[in-house]
Amino acid sequence: MTRLPQIAFLADGRRLHLQDGPIDLIIEANGKAADVHTAYEAAARRFTGLLDELCTELTELRKAAHPQSCVLTSVVACRMHAAVAPFAHDQFITPMAAVAGSVAEEILGAMLAAAPLARAYVNNGGDIALHLTASERFTVGLMDRLDGRGVMRTMAIEATHPARGVATSGRHGRSFSLGIADAVTVLARTAAQADAAATIIANAVELPGHPAIRRCPADSLQPDSDLGPRLVTREVGELSDAEVAAALEAGARCAKGILERGLIEGAALCLFGEMLVVGTRNVVRDPSNRPRELAAA
Amino acid sequence: MVTEAAAITDKIRCDACPVMCYIKPGAAGACDRYANHDGKLVRVDPHIILDRTVEHGGRLVPFQASGDWDGKIVHQPETFVTAIGAGTTYPDYKPAPFIVSSEVDGVDMVTVVTEGIFSYCGVKLKIDTDRYLGAETATVRAQGEAVGHVTTSEYGSQMLSLGGVHHLTGGSKKEGRVTCDTLMDVSNCKAVELTIDGGASVIVQAGQPPVVNGMREERMRVGCGSATIGMFAKQWHGKVDEVVVVDDHITGVLSEHQAGKLLDIADTGIKMRGRRSTPGRYFQVAEPGTGWGGTNISDPLSILGPFDLKFARPGLTMLMVSTTGEHASYYVLDEAMRPVEKDMPVALRQSVERIQENCEPALCTVLFMAGAGGSLRAGVTDNPVRLTRSVKDALTRVTSGGAPVYVWPGGGITFMVDVTQMPSGAFGYVPTPALVAPIEFTLKLSDYAALGGHMDYVRPLGSLKENGDVRPIPWPIGGRPA
Numbered sequence: 001m002t003r004l005p006q007i008a009f010l011a012d013g014r015r016l017h018l019q020d021g022p023i024d025l026i027i028e029a030n031g032k033a034a035d036v037h038t039a040y041e042a043a044a045r046r047f048t049g050l051l052d053e054l055c056t057e058l059t060e061l062r063k064a065a066h067p068q069s070c071v072l073t074s075v076v077a078c079r080m081h082a083a084v085a086p087f088a089h090d091q092f093i094t095p096m097a098a099v100a101g102s103v104a105e106e107i108l109g110a111m112l113a114a115a116p117l118a119r120a121y122v123n124n125g126g127d128i129a130l131h132l133t134a135s136e137r138f139t140v141g142l143m144d145r146l147d148g149r150g151v152m153r154t155m156a157i158e159a160t161h162p163a164r165g166v167a168t169s170g171r172h173g174r175s176f177s178l179g180i181a182d183a184v185t186v187l188a189r190t191a192a193q194a195d196a197a198a199t200i201i202a203n204a205v206e207l208p209g210h211p212a213i214r215r216c217p218a219d220s221l222q223p224d225s226d227l228g229p230r231l232v233t234r235e236v237g238e239l240s241d242a243e244v245a246a247a248l249e250a251g252a253r254c255a256k257g258i259l260e261r262g263l264i265e266g267a268a269l270c271l272f273g274e275m276l277v278v279g280t281r282n283v284v285r286d287p288s289n290r291p292r293e294l295a296a297a
Numbered sequence: 298m299v300t301e302a303a304a305i306t307d308k309i310r311c312d313a314c315p316v317m318c319y320i321k322p323g324a325a326g327a328c329d330r331y332a333n334h335d336g337k338l339v340r341v342d343p344h345i346i347l348d349r350t351v352e353h354g355g356r357l358v359p360f361q362a363s364g365d366w367d368g369k370i371v372h373q374p375e376t377f378v379t380a381i382g383a384g385t386t387y388p389d390y391k392p393a394p395f396i397v398s399s400e401v402d403g404v405d406m407v408t409v410v411t412e413g414i415f416s417y418c419g420v421k422l423k424i425d426t427d428r429y430l431g432a433e434t435a436t437v438r439a440q441g442e443a444v445g446h447v448t449t450s451e452y453g454s455q456m457l458s459l460g461g462v463h464h465l466t467g468g469s470k471k472e473g474r475v476t477c478d479t480l481m482d483v484s485n486c487k488a489v490e491l492t493i494d495g496g497a498s499v500i501v502q503a504g505q506p507p508v509v510n511g512m513r514e515e516r517m518r519v520g521c522g523s524a525t526i527g528m529f530a531k532q533w534h535g536k537v538d539e540v541v542v543v544d545d546h547i548t549g550v551l552s553e554h555q556a557g558k559l560l561d562i563a564d565t566g567i568k569m570r571g572r573r574s575t576p577g578r579y580f581q582v583a584e585p586g587t588g589w590g591g592t593n594i595s596d597p598l599s600i601l602g603p604f605d606l607k608f609a610r611p612g613l614t615m616l617m618v619s620t621t622g623e624h625a626s627y628y629v630l631d632e633a634m635r636p637v638e639k640d641m642p643v644a645l646r647q648s649v650e651r652i653q654e655n656c657e658p659a660l661c662t663v664l665f666m667a668g669a670g671g672s673l674r675a676g677v678t679d680n681p682v683r684l685t686r687s688v689k690d691a692l693t694r695v696t697s698g699g700a701p702v703y704v705w706p707g708g709g710i711t712f713m714v715d716v717t718q719m720p721s722g723a724f725g726y727v728p729t730p731a732l733v734a735p736i737e738f739t740l741k742l743s744d745y746a747a748l749g750g751h752m753d754y755v756r757p758l759g760s761l762k763e764n765g766d767v768r769p770i771p772w773p774i775g776g777r778p779a
């Protein structure tokens with residue numbers, strides 16, 4: 001019999017919490033009460049067994065993605081591959097880079113197939129799949145610095161905006177980063193695309209060989225990491241303002257390239273309280289701490 | 298809490314879910330919920346804190362209703378306290394989804410989150426030792442950076458104050474970073490080496506004996522030298538003519554001490570160096586150090602002058618012992634009235650052992666101290682000062698990682714907590730630099746209403762009253778309580 005995930009409402013009685021192994025989903029749907037109920041049931045149903053399904057292909061999912069061919073079978077695994085494939089021709093990336101977003105999308109898809117909803121989101125540990133209709137909008141919070149000081153940036157996504165996926169990657173996240181970004185938040189058409197791109201851009205926020213950056217092989221930390229012996233960032237020491245700016249610029253160049261290829265809608269890159277925004281004008285800034293905005297491509 | 302795990306060399310393979318992570322010792326699996334602790338697979342999520350609450354007889358509401366999912370979403374809100382509702386965040390790990398679920402005003406979701414951050418924080422270290430660590434106000438360093446200072450001496454202990462906002466953010470970037478690392482390590486019960494300007498090097502670890510200049514401290518002194526005379530005078534009476542208890546603070550001399558007088562112990566003609574305080578009690582017999590009784594001496598005879606020939610006699614016996622019984626020597630005066638070391642008689646050796654037995658194990662104890670500031674309180678109620686008042690009035694209980702805290706009287710919510718009572722690895726840091734520590738507020742729902750809390754938000758939790766009238770409030774991320 002299939003193992004059962006944890007299925008519960010959060011204390012607000014409004015948001016659904018699904019958890020199985022490393023997957024944690026916070027889900028909220030808006031619409032008619034009966035539809036919301038139906039959608040939540042569909043989410044729970046689709047979630048049950050999803051991790052097992054992914055794990056049957058885990059070995060393949062942890063291998064470098066081929067830029068064209070996909071030997072994976074499950075729909076979520078294929079979505080993961082499709083999201084990372086555009087980056088696979090010139091760098092190492094595994095489908096695992098898009099696992100969170102792909103799962104979020106899958107669950108949201110199951111909900112929307114079950115009932116009409118005005119808006120909904122599936123938040124998989126910060127990688128979020130969105131659904132918006134008509135005049136609905138979402139406000140997404142971005143932390144520009146990790147000490148939580150002052151104001152969180154917010155980003156409004158209107159139904160007219162093409163983004164239906166938001167993902168954040170960085171060295172503080174649950175998976176390892178090759179770069180030093182505190183956080184890179186990406187808007188893309190799908191959550192899987194956002195997830196993959198956030199990983200790539202966060203890796204590019206980088207000061208190669210900088211002595212204040214401590215790195216170690218990913219597999220020395222997690223023996224079965226898909227990153228193998230690649231050096232992942234563990235600690236970032238003192239950086240000068242110029243170095244912070246240089247690292248952000250490196251990431252922004254990467255983000256701009258991806259934006260030009262039409263793979264993302266925008267990105268916000270954060271390092272030590274500095275934020276660079278690429279390609280989106282939706283970030284509401286705290287006037288006391290203005291991020292520098294890179295001209296949209 | 299422990300599921301089966303197959304040990305593969307030092308790694309273990311977690312079978313909690315089909316991902317089947319290999320987990321190295323000290324590391325967590327992909328879920329951040331299971332970790333390898335000394336070769337055992339353990340859960341590291343807030344269940345730990347729930348367990349601790351149970352251990353301490355606390356009241357709980359269920360984390361999850363029992364039984365398997367029956368295919369429907371039937372669990373009602375009142376049967377759950379979410380991970381957040383468990384009253385804690387577990388900050389040493391990377392942002393975890395149950396923290397992501399915290400709500401913020403006007404924000405539907407958050408993609409990067411953080412936990413309770415303390416810039417105003419530090420640790421008070423109590424080091425049980427009589428050895429000289431350094432002068433009061435001397436700078437305490439870690440990795441060469443100033444991270445704190447020596448503060449008062451207390452009974453059998455030396456207090457150090459580490460951290461504080463001055464070292465965290467007031468100095469160089471490196472000073473702040475090293476201070477932050479030091480505070481985090483000390484608070485996480487790791488061993489840290491500290492050096493004191495003009496003083497000793499000491500390795501401290503919460504709950505462990507200090508290591509002063511490479512010497513592991515075993516015991517706290519039983520009392521000062523004078524107190525030791527008072528405690529043991531009767532046991533020495535008739536077995537030895539003179540006893541000197543060597544102590545950096547007050548060295549005691551049996552024949553001159555009030556306790557000796559009461560036992561009619563005869564004068565011995567002993568002459569002490571140092572400054573006589575009252576009869577049989579001497580200050581400053583030597584310099585402070587890491588030798589006998591916290592002085593710098595290795596030869597106890599160096600604190601004696603020549604014996605007064607009027608009282609001394611050949612064959613007079615003398616025990617010299619430190620306040621911990623760690624050092625002891627036995628002497629007999631020769632014909633020239635010079636003390637000559639001899640084998641200690643069994644009865645006296647037993648008295649020395651008795652001193653040792655009465656000394657408690659020397660430990661380093663660490664109290665983490667921090668101030669919970671405005672943003673925290675604003676997150677809990679519209680009217681932040683009421684939370685402070687509520688804490689002061691003991692309506693709201695503050696805990697840190699489930700451990701009891703002492704809330705300092707006066708303004709603000711400044712608390713102290715014994716780090717050994719907290720879950721292991723409870724502390725983290727952010728590059729600000731500042732420490733991340735768990736803090737929970739627990740209060741009655743009715744009291745929360747009286748606080749002017751966000752009652753629209755509380756309403757779904759009203760039913761928790763049936764299970765228990767305490768409601769944990771997590772550290773918010775700058776918004777309403779989740």
